[in-house]
Amino acid sequence: MERGQFIILLWVAMVTGTAYGQQQNTYRHLFRAYEDNDLFNVVGGVTDRGYTNGTRADFFYINNKPARFFLHRIMPKAGDSSVNTYGFSIMQVMITPKNILKRIPDKNDFPYSGALFATHSLHATNAIKRYSWQSELLLGAMGPPSLARQTQVSMHRLVGYIKPNGWDYQLKTDLLLNISVAGEKELAHVNKALELIGGAQVFTGTALNGLSAWGTLRFGKMEPYFNGYMSRFSTPKGRGSRQQLYFTIRPSAEYTLSNALIGGGIFNRRNRVIPKTDDPNNDEPEMVRERVVARCDYGVVASSGRVGLSYTLTYMTPAVKGTGVQETSNISFFLAW
Numbered sequence: 001m002e003r004g005q006f007i008i009l010l011w012v013a014m015v016t017g018t019a020y021g022q023q024q025n026t027y028r029h030l031f032r033a034y035e036d037n038d039l040f041n042v043v044g045g046v047t048d049r050g051y052t053n054g055t056r057a058d059f060f061y062i063n064n065k066p067a068r069f070f071l072h073r074i075m076p077k078a079g080d081s082s083v084n085t086y087g088f089s090i091m092q093v094m095i096t097p098k099n100i101l102k103r104i105p106d107k108n109d110f111p112y113s114g115a116l117f118a119t120h121s122l123h124a125t126n127a128i129k130r131y132s133w134q135s136e137l138l139l140g141a142m143g144p145p146s147l148a149r150q151t152q153v154s155m156h157r158l159v160g161y162i163k164p165n166g167w168d169y170q171l172k173t174d175l176l177l178n179i180s181v182a183g184e185k186e187l188a189h190v191n192k193a194l195e196l197i198g199g200a201q202v203f204t205g206t207a208l209n210g211l212s213a214w215g216t217l218r219f220g221k222m223e224p225y226f227n228g229y230m231s232r233f234s235t236p237k238g239r240g241s242r243q244q245l246y247f248t249i250r251p252s253a254e255y256t257l258s259n260a261l262i263g264g265g266i267f268n269r270r271n272r273v274i275p276k277t278d279d280p281n282n283d284e285p286e287m288v289r290e291r292v293v294a295r296c297d298y299g300v301v302a303s304s305g306r307v308g309l310s311y312t313l314t315y316m317t318p319a320v321k322g323t324g325v326q327e328t329s330n331i332s333f334f335l336a337w
Contacts, residue, residue, distance in 0.1 A: 087119070096164060114170060138179070207260050222301075306337060309334070313328075
């Protein structure tokens, strides 16, 4: 064998071995258990109004093979260097008014509302050009089939909290079918210690219609944001230190044309839920939904190897006029393999 051929073969073997080693040192699956609840608020206390609870379980996996499923073909990718993380999720959410003792809820407050749905998503990130696309398809139902009433009543009974009495007047059964697409791009970074990211999203369907924009500041000890979705919450072997501890601040603004969980679904929107009163002195106004909502999320993420944990506290301006600023929290657990 000539010397030149030997060198070429040796180089090919080294590249192949390196690529294999990198593949072996990359987690390809991630499970997330996710809970939104104002019970976890470190400030502000338990409010139990508006968006009061969200429980979610996700399974994510990396697949960079050519897409065969037609949905995967139309989901946007992040170029030739795209790391494609697909996900399947199931989630239950519930909304309640401020006063849950009343049997007939106030007409100018949040309604009793629940939803149960599944999603299929794609996080496509490009570590070289530092941008990403995120797309999600949602399918489910709102109203009694969501089992939100049974869940909240059972949990309040379990923890000895007051019983919510107005679920007889929850928003009616309707179809939830939505699609959303979001893009993010790095605006600035300082080594691996600080990142500034901008993003925007559009969503449409029978559940939500509107758009949002945000900025994200991350700082601390962390993997680069656009190395892939899983790398934000786990670090495999072969990458030196496997611990991450970083903080996030994310101010955002959202403009919503319609929200089925507040205003009712497309098929049953006109069906009156709260009965009229016979009291002539009762001139309680109807609910007025705010189309523009501002929010800010403050979070901390800690991970070691394949295990991660995050806590996020959210402040949000009223989604219904006169209901006041809402505070809620999220705790998420991550396990990669």
